[in-house]
Amino acid sequence: MISRVMSAELAEHAGQRVTIAGWVHRRRQLKSVSFLVVRDRTGLAQVVAAGDLPPEESVVQVTGTVTDNPQAPGGFELVAPEVEVLTQHWAAPPIDLYRPVVGAALPTLLDHAPVTLRHPMLRAPLEISAASVAGFRETLDRQGFTEIHTPKIVASATESGANVFGIDYFGRPAFLAQSPQFYKQAMVGVFERVYEVGPVFRAEPHDTVRHLAQYTSLDAELGFIQDHRDVMAVLREVLAGMIESVRHRAAPALDLLGLALPEVPDEIPVVHFTDAQELTSSDEPDLAPAQERWLSEWAEKEHGSEFLFVTGYPLSKRPFYTHPDPARAGYSNGFDLLFRGMELVTGGQRLHRYPDYLAALGNRNEEPGPYRGYLQAFRQGMPPHGGFALGLERWTARLTGAANIRQVTAFPRDLNRLSP
Amino acid sequence: MISRVMSAELAEHAGQRVTIAGWVHRRRQLKSVSFLVVRDRTGLAQVVAAGDLPPEESVVQVTGTVTDNPQAPGGFELVAPEVEVLTQHWAAPPIDLYRPVVGAALPTLLDHAPVTLRHPMLRAPLEISAASVAGFRETLDRQGFTEIHTPKIVASATESGANVFGIDYFGRPAFLAQSPQFYKQAMVGVFERVYEVGPVFRAEPHDTVRHLAQYTSLDAELGFIQDHRDVMAVLREVLAGMIESVRHRAAPALDLLGLALPEVPDEIPVVHFTDAQELTSSDEPDLAPAQERWLSEWAEKEHGSEFLFVTGYPLSKRPFYTHPDPARAGYSNGFDLLFRGMELVTGGQRLHRYPDYLAALGNRNEEPGPYRGYLQAFRQGMPPHGGFALGLERWTARLTGAANIRQVTAFPRDLNRLSP
Missing domain, CATH: 2.40.50.140 (Nucleic acid-binding proteins)
Structure with a gap:
């Protein structure tokens, strides 16, 4: 050296x-x-x-x-x-990297990311991101989870037919994985508790400040739960572990950006979907971004918490593998976690009995054929299980107050952007 | 719970x-x-x-x-x-999971992976794999490296025009990344020392026991080196850290498989490519698998080491970004690490001066256009730097003595296999 x-x-x-x-x-x-x-x-x-x-x-x-x-x-x-x-250098930098505040417009910063990321203010969010992932793993390692790596090229779409990238796989059609969902569930049968940190791909046709065509998904899945509340309890520990890790591993970045880290309450407040609807005077079957913002502010005011669980989403609005709420027909054991006005995590209890999968697919007029590999795991015994997925870039954006998710992504991919 | x-x-x-x-x-x-x-x-x-x-x-x-x-x-x-x-279960398992030894043929095991991986002997390599990755990160974290996540969808092929998967990116052609090479180099300009654990994609048209269409690449890159020997020294620490982690985190798996872990010598023996040719009586510009096996056995006999560095590969056989050996025309500061008869790691010093990149591309009759994003980093000052990439599945196969890399991959992807 x-x-x-x-x-x-x-x-x-x-x-x-x-x-x-x-x-x-x-x-x-x-x-x-x-x-x-x-x-x-x-x-x-x-x-x-x-x-x-x-x-x-x-x-x-x-x-x-x-x-x-x-x-x-x-x-x-x-x-x-x-x-x-x-x-030596062979050109002037595209922006003045020494200026304390970055004045250039986002497209300029992204077009020249290999250089502009050298700016301490633009590098800092990536330090916070790295520290967050370390905290995610550390927390789950302590709880007996095993890290897995699953296929990103798959034979059929995982989440829904839309938003999926097609790929030419040795002359056959294939797709980029939208999530490791099926694989992490199957691996619960092997390790009981698993996590994966990896890229997922969504062919998002909309150019928004909170969607990317590739993002880093922090996925966890665990067996032998009673219901979704056990998953929420693990998620609470994970969030606290991520924040602690940022506090310890990314202190200079926090100082530079002048950030205060959120407190994770011992019990994150929970509101049922139907109550969330009532609070926001809505009868839509899902929550719109404006409602999420309102509910977040409400949780802050009412409970002093920047985090809020919304549970019991309507079954019809969740993926087919979602476990129903046994006490309330039409509603599910699926949840979202809102953080600072935005959905940050989606999770829930999954179905675990094979006939329930066949029925759930039947209800949506889907054939079990394309899911044959996945369903193998359920033809054998699978314990009650559930999990969650947290989008790393969205987390970092919320933590740093970035208005656009691209500000905290090293080389974002979207509808219009494929380089650098 | x-x-x-x-x-x-x-x-x-x-x-x-x-x-x-x-x-x-x-x-x-x-x-x-x-x-x-x-x-x-x-x-x-x-x-x-x-x-x-x-x-x-x-x-x-x-x-x-x-x-x-x-x-x-x-x-x-x-x-x-x-x-x-x-x-309950709804079908008998495809193999008897309780038998101490797995008798079924590999295709049967892979076709039913969501179930067959429950067998303790098939699960054990994945535990060793997870422990290895933990050791990789731990070692590099201690040395001031920062974890990064880079795009897997790219506008042009990174390693060579062959072996690349095409993808339909919102109606435009794009490719799956064959390595994070360009991005990890650019990020040396930001963090000096970076690593990434993530999937890479190779459209390998050959069905061999050591290639996969998707594998997990453990990549590291660091700046302010003297030359490739500094990279080799870091790699030596990483290998030792991975083995220590397996010893501590995956002890039951080691016991079950009856494995002895290799010793990493304080100084891994090094042989120059020309000497390797002489030892194996070859004048080919690259090492064939049989030569790699012979050299590994030689290192074991002569130096008592299961690891062997081969340095100074001919420049013509290495990617354009490889730094030449300043003392020996036509040879490079690129190296491979052989482990138990097989190439496990490829690495080396990279070019760091902008004009050297233009000249290297020119020598190969390539236009700089497709590399414009990448070359931005070098138009600004970049320190002397280098790095390496280690294939996780190949590592686990060597460590466990698996004859076929598919035996230690949860859901392998290859020329013929796209599911489960």
């Missing part, structure tokens, strides 16, 4: 001559003195220099003496430097 | 009346006494019963008194049981 100390470690080397390496974040050449700010993966370091300095985004190695200066980032700077250019 | 103790915890409850839950792994009804073996995610528990018992793969809950019996799995069994069937 190139021998160096990190910018965040300068304080430990006060008075010593050290080498740092990174990108020229900013150069300022004044009449009597010049400054170089060097960016590495831990932060920024100021160098007091003289004469000509390499331009922004050059990669440099700087050897200098660590001197305290309360005005410098981290309280220390390098003086009497020798600057070596490791790699 | 259904209130229960796990089968592996019976010893802690000796003399007590407890409830277990799981699948009927085996029932044996003899004249005077009957046995039920119940399988849960932690192992097997024996129940001494009488009368009619539910058939294999029914899901049951059994309350009984924990009694020691040296012949029972774990040294304890349940007596005086009350057996409740939670879910």
Whole structure:
């Protein structure tokens, strides 16, 4: 490796001559003195220099003496430097990466993502995202879950016939998986408790601020539950674990973005779908985005919670594998979790008896043929089970207050965007 | 949750009346006494019963008194049981899941994977796989790497024009990503050190025991290296971390399969490609599978190592982004890692200067146009960097001694197989 100390470690080397390496974040050449700010993966370091300095985004190695200066980032700077250019640059960056606030429009940022993501404010959400996933896994690992990897190329659509990408599979038609639903359920028969972190694909024909054609789905599924409330209890632990992980692993990103993390109440408030309808004076069979926003605000006011469970969605509005509410005809043991005005998680108890699957498909006038592989698991005994799926990018957007999900996705894919 | 103790915890409850839950792994009804073996995610528990018992793969809950019996799995069994069937089954399993050895042919096992994976011998490799991935992440997290998630739908092929799946992307042609190569390199400009665990797609037209159309790639990439040897040093730590994780997290699976884990030497032996050619009396520009096997045996005999680095592959045989060996014209800073007779990892130092990319593409008569998004990162300064990719299923197959990679893949995809 190139021998160096990190910018965040300068304080430990006060008075010593050290080498740092990174990108020229900013150069300022004044009449009597010049400054170089060097960016590495831990932060920024100021160098007091003289004469000509390499331009922004050059990669440099700087050897200098660590001197305290309360005005410098981290309280220390390098003086009497020798600057070596490791790699020059061949073009000016598409935006000024050193400006504290990003002013460019979203399309510009996305078109130049390989460069614009270097901006600390644009990188920070991805640090929060990585920390969130680590917390998701950590929580489930502790509870005896096993990580799985399932096929993304499938013979038939999983969720519904719409919104599915077709693929030429060695001359045969196939599809990109819209979710690992069938596989994670089958794997409950193997491991009882499983999770997967992976891409899912939706051919969303609408250009909205909250949909992507590919997103990262955090999926969990577990057996031997009583009903959906056991799934909701696991989800509550997962959310708390993700937030704790962000607090510990992404503290600099939180500071930079000036974010306060939400509290996860010991008991997340729960409202039944029919009560949610009543509260919002609606008789539609599903909740519209405006209703979700209203309910979120209500939960905040009434229960002091930024999270709200809505349970008991009408069976007709949930996938065929959803377990009915045994106490209330027409309603299901399916739930959504709203977070800061938006549906973040969908989950529920699933059917587990083979005849129930055949009946559910029959009710929707679907043949069991295309589901033959999936149904194998249920012809053998399957325990009562359920699970949930959380969209990582949507989570990160809510956490960081991003208005558009694309702001927190490294290289988003949508109706119009296929590169970079 | 259904209130229960796990089968592996019976010893802690000796003399007590407890409830277990799981699948009927085996029932044996003899004249005077009957046995039920119940399988849960932690192992097997024996129940001494009488009368009619539910058939294999029914899901049951059994309350009984924990009694020691040296012949029972774990040294304890349940007596005086009350057996409740939670879910019956609707068909006999396609194979006898209770037999210690799996006799069925591979196609039968794969056709019925949602059920056959319940067999402890078939589940065990997936436990080893999950533990390996945990070790991969753990090692890199400790070294300041950041996890990323990159697009699996891309506008142009990443590795070569062949072996790529086409997809209809909102009416436009697109492709499934053959690797996260371009994105992980771009993200070195953002985070310096990144990794990704995710699916990659290869339209392999050959039906071999070591190729899949989708596999899980463990990718890492890091900046501020001197050359490829820094990448090899990180890879050595990763391999050691994966093996340690398997030892700690998948001990029961190792026991069940009777496996000995390999030692990772402090210094994995290294042979230059030209020396490898000489040793195997070859003058081909690449290593054939038979040569890889021979070299692996040689490393074992000469160096006592099951791992062997082959460095300096001819530039013409490596992708255009490969960094040349500055000391040896025509050869590269690319390497492979052989493990137990097979290429397991490909890696190397990459080009980092923009003009070098233009020249490398020019040498191959390729236009820079399709690589425009990728090349953006290099028009700005990029540090010397490199990385590697390890195929998870191939790793697990080598570790478990599976002759066919499909034996250790939950739901493999290949030329002929698209389901279940």
